Amino acid sequence: MVIVVGMGDMKVGENPGSILTYALGSCIGISAYDPVLKVGGILHYMLPDASLDPNKARKNPYMFGNTGIPLLFKSLYKLGVVKSRIQVKIAGGADMFNALGAFNIGKRNYMMARKLLWKNGILITTEDVGGTISRTMRLELDTGDVFIKCPGKEPYTL
């Protein structure tokens, strides 16, 4: 089964199957996976900080990094996932050229992921972030492999 994660959304699942999120531009996709339980999840958030609009953040916490990231991990812990085993892979965070100040959403999004993961003692296994490309991210729940696909290109393993 393929579970699709929309923009500003989060899904968890267990083997067999895969979790997929399309078109990460400046958004960030965080894939977290426990290889022993073969359980994982993907969060696809749009903006770093929920303080922008607390009402909207209550309605949909997955729109924001600082409300979505803790929920991704909490949802996995509920399924028995053990923190020390989690493999975290990150993709997205692209920006346009000349993305000055407020427009560098990708960079601000990425900084939030780094900051929160570091604060919680979670290491990033691998990442493919930045640049000017959009990425589709797929987590295989059987192996924990994460594939990145860019338009017009073949997918590759992250």
Next chain:
Amino acid sequence: MSDVGKIINKVREIKPIPAIVSKAFALLSEEDYDIGEVEKVISLDPGITADLLKMANSPFYGFKSKIDTVKRAIVVLGSKNVLDIIITLHATTFIKKDAPGYSIEAKQMWLHALMVAFTCDAIARKLGLRSDVAYTAGLLHDVGKQVLGEFLKKKVENALQIVKDENVSFLEAERRVIGTDHAEVGAIIAENWNFPRELVNAIRFHHEPHKSEELSELTCLVHVADCMVLSSGIGTGTDGLAYEIDPKALEKLGISSIDPTFIDSAYLELAEKLKDIENELGE
């Protein structure tokens, strides 16, 4: 024949727009227009009348009572929305197509166009600007990709290499490998359709507002809306986000490039709109 010559020929082959759509444009561009006139124009075309009523009754607009006449649609939705719907219905025929070269599927092309159109309208309202043709300009800004894509197909790797090696925009790379770019080709198509000059310019300069002699608010709106939708990744292709943000456009619209609130809030609205549109289009 050069690529540019072939492209010009292709543009000439594109069908003219129906009279009803140009009339809808003309009405939109007027300061104030008579609802009766809008009704008259639409009622002349049974196909468009049927499509309009179908759209007006869709869950997207969420009206409980049935809208069964053109007049009722105009009263309930407002004449601007009705005119936008007519243009949208027509635009599908030439935007909702695969764009080879860019590797964007028809549905994604359409989603990108709709999102830029709605974002143009939303930003215009937020800033209290005239928004009459903003929606249309947003809808059509990338129409040039449909013609240029065929020519880009063989040269896309080359274009991407130029972007990578020289750190220039994809637009510049298109010019280097083909001799023209999708914004220029789109403008020529719009000229062929006898679109108003303001609209032609908005398409021509949507990636480079600073090159426009008479920097119009419309051009800046389309630019900023496109930048937001590109950043979100919606309907992006091989070209990705590899375009420049023009600080002149932000300045002209009075959007601070330092305060993230405006951009981020507009970005949130865009995400909510995306959900509505995706529901409407069907997964």
